[in-house]
Amino acid sequence: MTTPQDNYVTQASGPLEGERRLFIDGQLVEASDGGLFENIDPSTGESAGYAGNATEEDMERAIRGARRAFDEGIWANDPDFRSKCILQLRDALVEEKERLRRIVVTETGSPIALTYSVQLEQPLEELAFWAKMAREFAYEQEWSPTTSRGALSRRRIHYEPIGVVAAITPWNYPLYLNVSESVPALAAGNAVILKPASLTPWSGLELGRLAAERTDIPTGIFNVVTTNTVEVTEMLTSDPRIDMVTFTGSTSTGRRVLASGAPTIKKTFLELGGKSAHIVLDDADLTEVLPAAAVMCAHAGQGCTYSTRLLVPRSRYREALPILKAVFDNVIVGDVWDPSVIQGPQASAKQRDVILSAIESGVASGARLLTGGHAIEGLAGYYVEPTVLVDVDPHSAVAHEEIFGPVLCVIPYDTEDEAVEIANATIYGLAGEVSSASDERALAVARRLRAGNISVNGGAYFDVSTPLGGYRQSGIGRRNGEEGFREYMELKSIGIPSRS
Structure with a gap:
């Protein structure tokens, strides 16, 4: 692995223009009304550029496209293809690593030293783990026979993707969390709508651009939508076409996410605050x-x-x-x-x-x-x-x-x-x-x-192989490892008469 001393990227490495287009239903597009919001560099307090500010119409297109792509496409049933696409995304991210390094430092205010670990290098390495998990996970497992009403039955446990997953991510480690909340969900066979934090939009929009330009991910399976409007974001937590919400952030916002999803009883994975x-x-x-x-x-x-x-x-x-x-x-x-x-x-x-x-x-x-x-x-x-x-x-x-x-x-x-x-x-x-x-x-x-x-x-x-999550009001569920992979799937128990 390189170190800051081996490859010292500086702020003066030339003009930086982050991606401002949304990635919706297979297309890189401006917000429907042309709206933008400012991306501030916290180390200077000055503007670094702009990102697309999605409207309700834009989010509706993303939800509709993700629902159609999951329900009608092959993604859910082809783990080898999913693995191939995730490795394509990994290769694209690695090739543009230095651009991503500058983006992460600029919009988060993170010291560049941290990009040689969790802010950048680590999530790039983790994609290979999820590609392998997609290929090798035992989606159907044989359990011991059982006897009911005098008849012997075989049992199988079957795992299948939940459906459409909304991933709402925070601003502190944006590239890492954009990857760790969207890629496992994709690897498990779901369609994903990623909504990056409004303080760090480029770390998400660049994922959308690279997925569009450098991978075979099918139309609608992966969407990236940025907005600084609460009402647009809350469409993801309340819409019945969304099957699961994964959210990392403060406990106060987590409570709001949980409450918004309650009327549709959607699964909610939360990684929240700590003391x-x-x-x-x-x-x-x-x-x-x-x-x-x-x-x-x-x-x-x-x-x-x-x-x-x-x-x-x-x-x-x-x-x-x-x-x-x-x-x-x-x-x-x-x-x-x-x-x-x-x-x-x-x-x-x-x-x-x-x-x-x-x-x-x-x-x-x-x-x-x-x-x-x-x-x-x-x-x-x-x-x-x-x-x-x-x-x-x-x-x-x-x-x-x-x-x-x-x-x-x-x-x-x-x-x-x-x-x-x-x-x-x-x-x-x-x-x-x-x-x-x-x-x-x-x-x-x-x-x-x-x-x-x-x-x-x-x-x-x-x-990446160790479950991460909290007790009490620090969250619900676990990220990483096989336990984290299962979070993005439904479990189906199947009984089959034993003919032997």
Whole structure:
């Protein structure tokens, strides 16, 4: 894999014009009324260009085309063809990787260093996994015979695609999430309508362009529709011709998606917010464990699985604070085109202001600023200082509500039981961490945490083959792996008389 130093893309690599056309029913088209909306570069606060602003008429054409393509076409019944098309899309994305890198950095404000992992390189690698899954998944499985009313029957379990899937994706890791929400659904045999976030439209529209120009995906099977209008987006969640909605974003918006789909009882897959806790046990080596806490500043803290609460034994609290201050004071913030930078701007001025307000709320509730806490002066764009709040009341809003910024809340605890209680005392349950001198001790605590993804002593769970999802109000369902593939299918049980 290349690194930023091997291939240093710069903002000055020439004019960047992202795709503005929608991809609807096999055609790259302007919005029906010619409407556009602005795409803002958050590192400068200036316009980067425009994207098509779909109307209700445009979305209606996408829904109608996807429904027809699924109901009348061969896509659902030809896994080898699906695999071939996904590999074609993978090859096209790889060939245009450097253009995509510039688009991701420009519209997300992500440091370029992150495009050599989850922001770009990782999703390109993952397409091969889904192409293989399409070919090799056991769509029909023989189960043991059963006897009913004195007759012996064979049983089969049959998996088939749900139908038309609407994928509504967020702005923090747009290319990765556009791929991870639409490609598995396509691989499973569904038609897909992708609605990218309005803050990052190009990362989705480029997928539509490449699918149109470089793949054999049938007309109507894949559609990409951008809009900044809530009413147009909500057509996807309420229309009875949509069989499933997959949504990644905030819990508040997830509730709205769920409610909108309820009248038609459509399947809804949700990956929502988090307020993950990292429990540091009293035998941990603080000089080894605590520096990793600053990882949550990557991409300005705009990651749902980041551990934004740090639980430290009260007996070692004073020892921990100077280590944390030194680490956060040395986070490299600034020019997103500089490969040494890990923290860029917040996604928008609104997001920056929400974070600053949350910090103020934390201080008002009794927390103390160890470092940071303000907007960064002297930088264009929407930058917030890496921030550590200490002496945080575990019952306060700042300890319970997702901030989605570079803000760490440090909470002291007295006993292991109290640490587990604090970690579990939120509406969320997406991720968490436990650190100890003993893997077994840390694992025992990890089993008590009500969260879907736990790192023990720095161990990694994040991989395309590993299920990812949350408990409680962090979501419904799992992405990735065979479990994630099944999310996009219906299960049919079949009984057959045994003639033997």
